Amino acid sequence: MxxxxxxxxxxxxxxxxxxxxxxxxxxxxxxxxxxxxxxxxxxxxxxxxxxxxxxxxxxxxxxxxxxxxxxxxxxxxxxxxxxxxxxxxxxxxxxxxxxxxxxxxxxxxxxxxxxxxxxxxxxxxxxxxxxxxxxxxxxxxxxxVFYLGSAEDIADFLSVPIDSVEDFKKSLPLEFRDGLTNASEINTAEVIDKEASHIRFAKWINSYLLTKSGPLINLDELAVLFGVELEYFKKEVLERFKKEMKVFEYNGVFASSNEKLWWTQSVFNYVVNLLGLEATSTPWEKIPQHLGIDNSHWAKCCVCKDYYPECIAYDSDDKKLSVKLPAHWRCTTVSESYDIPAGFSPIFILDEE
CATH class of the missing domain: 3.40.50.2300 (Response regulator)
Known part of the structure; x- marks a missing residue:
C-alpha cells in the first residue's frame, strides 16, 4: 500500500x-x-x-x-x-x-x-x-534536490526538450543557475520567511514559469503562433497536430494543477519546419495558407482587424489579466505595471486609441 x-x-x-x-x-x-x-x-x-x-x-x-x-x-x-x-x-x-x-x-x-x-x-x-x-x-x-546540482539537471528533471533548454536556462533566477543543491536558504527584502530551496523553486515555477509567457506558451499564444482564431485552432488545428503537440507539452511538476502549456521554442521550430522552403522568422504569416486554412479562420488583431497578430494582449482596465486578445505589437504598449524578469515576455496592453 x-x-x-x-x-x-x-x-x-x-x-x-x-x-x-x-x-x-x-x-x-x-x-x-x-x-x-x-x-x-x-x-x-x-x-x-x-x-x-x-x-x-x-x-x-x-x-x-x-x-x-x-x-x-x-x-x-x-x-x-x-x-x-x-x-x-x-x-x-x-x-x-x-x-x-x-x-x-x-x-x-x-x-x-x-x-x-x-x-x-x-x-x-x-x-x-x-x-x-x-x-x-x-x-x-x-x-x-540533491540530484539537481546544475541548470542542466533542472531542465532534465522538468523534461525540457533539447531545443528549449537554452531559453529555459535564461529564465532561471540567479539563485538557481547552479542548481537547487547549491541554492542556500535566503531571506529577501520582499519575503522574510525562511524557505528551503525546493520550496522557493516550486514558488518560482507556479508564479512565473507556468503563469507568464516565456519558455512556455498557453493555448491562446499557440493559436497566434499558428496564425488562426482560437476556436478554430482548438477544433481543427490542434486536433490535426495532436500527436506532435503532445511531444512539446509541459509535463513537469505542477502541470496537473495548471492549464496546458507548450515549450515555446520547440513549437516555433516545428512550425517553421512545417513551412519547408517557405520558412520564415514570422511563421504565423505563412502557416495558415500553407495548411490550406480559409482566411475566414485566420487570426485578426482585435484593434486594427488586420491579419497576422504576433502577440496576446490585455485591456488596460483588466487588472486580473483575464481576457486575452490577439493583437499586433504595433497596436499595443508594454505595461510597466508588472515586474517581468529576464527570460519572460513583457505584458502587452491594448492601445486605447
Whole structure:
C-alpha cells in the first residue's frame, strides 16, 4: 500500500458539526491523505513545547480564523496569514497553503504562503486531485534536490526538450543557475520567511514559469503562433497536430494543477519546419495558407482587424489579466505595471486609441 500524504490542518471551526469539520473528514476518507487537524491555540502549544515533528507533506491553515474557542474556551488572536510565517520558520521545507471560504477564485498565489485554495474546490473531486498532485510534486522535488546540482539537471528533471533548454536556462533566477543543491536558504527584502530551496523553486515555477509567457506558451499564444482564431485552432488545428503537440507539452511538476502549456521554442521550430522552403522568422504569416486554412479562420488583431497578430494582449482596465486578445505589437504598449524578469515576455496592453 502506498504511503499517504500527511497533511497538518489548522482551523478554529473543528468543534461541532460544520462544513470545515466535514471537509477534514472527507479528506481523511480519501485513501491518499492522512489529515491531522488542530485548533490554532492547541498547535501553538505543541510548537512551543517542541513536540511538533517535521513529518508533514503539506500544511493547510484557515485564512480567517473566525475567533472560535477551543475545547477549553481559549481563543486564538492570530489570523491564518500570520500562522504561515510561524510554519515557514518551523518547517522551511514544507509548503503552506491557506484555505478560504470567501475566495472568489479557486486558486491564488502569495509571497508568505505557497497557495490559497477556496474551501469550495476542496469539496470536489477535482480539488482533491489537485491537492494530491501538488503533494506528489512537492515530494518529488524534495526527494530530488540533491540530484539537481546544475541548470542542466533542472531542465532534465522538468523534461525540457533539447531545443528549449537554452531559453529555459535564461529564465532561471540567479539563485538557481547552479542548481537547487547549491541554492542556500535566503531571506529577501520582499519575503522574510525562511524557505528551503525546493520550496522557493516550486514558488518560482507556479508564479512565473507556468503563469507568464516565456519558455512556455498557453493555448491562446499557440493559436497566434499558428496564425488562426482560437476556436478554430482548438477544433481543427490542434486536433490535426495532436500527436506532435503532445511531444512539446509541459509535463513537469505542477502541470496537473495548471492549464496546458507548450515549450515555446520547440513549437516555433516545428512550425517553421512545417513551412519547408517557405520558412520564415514570422511563421504565423505563412502557416495558415500553407495548411490550406480559409482566411475566414485566420487570426485578426482585435484593434486594427488586420491579419497576422504576433502577440496576446490585455485591456488596460483588466487588472486580473483575464481576457486575452490577439493583437499586433504595433497596436499595443508594454505595461510597466508588472515586474517581468529576464527570460519572460513583457505584458502587452491594448492601445486605447
Amino acid at each position: 502506498e504511503n499517504k500524504f500527511k497533511i497538518l490542518f489548522i482551523d478554529d471551526e473543528l468543534l461541532g458539526e460544520n462544513s470545515r469539520k466535514q471537509l477534514v473528514e472527507s479528506l481523511n476518507r480519501d485513501p491518499r491523505f492522512e489529515v491531522e487537524a488542530h485548533h490554532p491555540v492547541n498547535i501553538l502549544k505543541i510548537i512551543n513545547e517542541g513536540s511538533l515533528d517535521d513529518k508533514y507533506t503539506l500544511i493547510i491553515v484557515d485564512y480567517k480564523l473566525n475567533g472560535n474557542a477551543n475545547e477549553l474556551g481559549q481563543f486564538c488572536v492570530n489570523n491564518g496569514y500570520s500562522f504561515t510565517s510561524i510554519f515557514k520558520e518551523k518547517f522551511p521545507g514544507t509548503p503552506v497553503y491557506l484555505i478560504s471560504q470567501i475566495l472568489e477564485d479557486d486558486i491564488s498565489l502569495g509571497e508568505h504562503y505557497d497557495k490559497m485554495l477556496s474551501h469550495h474546490i476542496l469539496t470536489k473531486e477535482i480539488g482533491r486531485n489537485l491537492l494530491a498532485s501538488d503533494c506528489a510534486d512537492y515530494s518529488a522535488l524534495k526527494d530530488r
